[in-house]
Amino acid sequence: MSSTVIDQPRTGARKPPSRAAQRSNREAPDRARRRKSPRQRMSWLGYAVLVIGVLGSIAPLYWMFVVGSNTSAAVSQFPPTFLPGGNFVDNAAYAQTRVPFARSILNSAIVAVSVAVLQVFFCSLAGFAFAKLRFRGRNALLVTVIATMAIPAQLGIVPLYMIMVNLGWVNTLQALIVPGAVSAFGVFWMRQVVMGSIPDELVEAAKIDGCGTFRTYWSVVLPNIRGSAAVFGLFAAMGAWNDFLWPLIILNSPDMFTSQVAIQQLRTAYSIDYSVTMTASVIATLPLLLLFLAAGKQLVAGIMEGAVKG
Template sequence: MKHRHAIMMTCIYVTLGVGAVITFLPFLWMFTSSFRTNAGFFDTYFLPVDADENIAWSQLTFTHYHKLLFELGFGRAILNSIFLSSVTSVIATLFAAMAGYALARFQFRGRGFALFVVLAMLIVPAPLLLAPTYQLMYDLGLIDTYHALILPAAAPAFGVFLFRQATLSSVPSQLLEAARIDGCGEFRIFFTMALPLLRPMIGAFLLITFLWSWNNFIGPQVMLQDVDRFPLAVAVGNLKGLYYQDYGLQMAGTLISILPVMLLFLMLQRDFISGLTAGAVKG
């Protein structure tokens, strides 16, 4: 029995190990590729080799990064992405937290209807809103501005749903009642008592919206026209068309684009994964 258990565990470790390697290899390949020139790009998988089959470190190059930052305006695109994603995620999270909290802990007229609308919005696919939102932004004269991207993202029904769930499970009513009896105003209660208790969900939802905004291609592609306003997703996408054969350059652009969100995730990951599954498991 013990012997069988050991075999079983070995199988599990091997499966997980192979899976982890397969998951990791594309990242490694992208990383090494971003330092390689087109000459002999496909001769070896990861690093170039010289005639003696030794790794040819001297063939690695920083030119792709140099070109991206100093010729192709990627510095600008990075700042655009950081600005767009930060503003979007902070506003969306604040509004969603307030609305979700209000729906969870207040009795008021229209609450049932508001809740219904929020839940109904969860099944409306985003592409459906693409054409009418473009039409609206055109009518408002907001095409080629960041307002066209930030405003629709500032009202996330999904976020309201998540914050309502989080409030129900981690902000006890008795605590709020006690604070009211002590004469605390509703907004002070929200900002000084409820928000700290909602911290895990705030971390998770900030990251969810930041990631969504960072990786959003179709929105900026449709709404923006000026190259100087493009975020990374659009800028990298354009590399594909303009530098079709320049593989190292494409991978360098991709690496620049995913590195910041990876770092952000590593800082917030504990909150993120638990927040992500909270809606599903408790809901």
């Protein structure tokens, strides 16, 4: 009888890798890390630039607080002090005796809030009309609105003052609120936002459901652009709060001064008390800082919304 021999599987130990292979395996991660290092260096460089930018932005505010919390003698000494003092409350009280500064803060708040609300309403309404409504002369009117941005605002001060005189609005807050109720830039910006955020099909669907033009704007368009509208309103309020030239011309009573005009009135004919002036400047800046802190997320969301959809 013949016997059949069956080959057994070879189960011997695997041959260990050579030294060259081991060295290659160790060098592979090193090469990967070296390839990533330029990108990592750029990332750290970007963070360093951001930190420098933040410090550069905070430094003037900190220096304003340092000057405002010290006495005039401490401000004038050399070398100057870089630490806050304990005279901030006294300086604020002295500023209140010179001008009704608390009332000026209230006046600025009334003007800023009113201008922001009116600009958001009228600019978004006009932007909706230019973006989604079809009417004769629309493009020519839009070009005319945009062209007005090339005209310096200072050229309109004299005729605007004459209008305020005829209306009897000199030395009133209406003279600050009504001229700032709408802006050419706001109309153009809100038009771009509506064009990028609201599809034509949505407007047509609202019309089919029986919505009129204003109802379509109020119930369909405005809720969908609220992020960008909030950002625009924030910048409009900031511009109205910081406005100086027109309030200085149209207001002549200390009780009607805005904060910027009140700060200017703290100077005398021959000298400037920098500590008191900087104290008033810090107080006038605080509402805007608090507004930015409170609306920070909404601000970023609105900017990103405009960047993505616009």
